[in-house]
Amino acid sequence: MTEQQTTAQQQDILTQAAAWRSAGRRVALATVVSTWGSSPRPVGSQLVVDGDGNMIGSVSGGCIENAVIHEASGAMKDGKTRLLEFGVTDEMAWEVGLACGGTVQVFVEPLD
């Protein structure tokens, strides 16, 4: 079972992104665009990251967030979008509460 990201939560994430941007912070947005097999978060789940690595929302149960934050930081610097792919191994899947692994694609875009 994947936990649904409710519309209210989505709203908060985007509002936070806009607030951070207005405060002059660099911001990037990561979105789950595809999943295969079981994945911790459904397509459309979002994560907002600022230049200091602060984040709100999620694109996985925690297993790929670090890598996504790293890429988000790169996107903020070069202003380019990225399409990332991660395999969630069976071992990692177990830790985030899934029976088996899968693959997720995450689109990362700077807010400019």
Place this chain on the structure above:
Amino acid sequence: MQQIVLDKLLEIRNARHAVAVVTHMQTGQQCLIANAEFTLRTGDDRKLWPENTVLIKAVGKAIRDDKSTRYPDANGDFFIAVYNPPKRMIIVGAVHIAQKLVPMAALAEFDVTIVDPRLAFATPDRFPNIVLTNDWPDVAMTKFAPDTRTAIITLTHDPKLDDPALAIALKGPAFYIGSLGSRRTHAARLERLQDMGFSDIECARIHGPIGLALGAKSPAEIAISIMAQVTQVLHAPAQPRSKN
């Protein structure tokens, strides 16, 4: 995402309208589609995008299904991100069918509000953990401001209570309007609404007698037939409706 896209997205969402962001993933160019129209498009290369009608249709389906989705096309690899307002249900009549319908609607992720000015019916004892209002239905409905993700259900079969609610419902964009009552009751209801100035086409938006024909007898079964019909209409392609 450009700031202008995010600002417009939040503006549309805060007004409780459904909206989708379509991203051309190779370039990061984006457009916003709301109410089956392009609201905003970044980049000036129109060749980047699928034909307008094709894209609008795909977005319409994603919004109805409430599902963000990948959309591969000859023009590229797109992602449609859906931002829908939460589903809401307003039930007029804190009657026994409502007691069965409320938990079912909550399970289907509707925010439920019950309206009944009769103090003996709309009590927290009968409806724990649900928003109750004793306002007159037209006042309650106006405050509630139904949107395209709202289902309106009248269960009193008392014209004094149902009719004012339906009169407000028909002036708004609710995706579902249903009214409890037999065929004869419903026919009389439609006549009264027509006397109030509503056209046949407007009145045809009301599902009556309410619910799918399951042969439902008990309050719980009737609630199932209502919930089934609400679900069916939610996912059915939008019917052309007069704009008021």
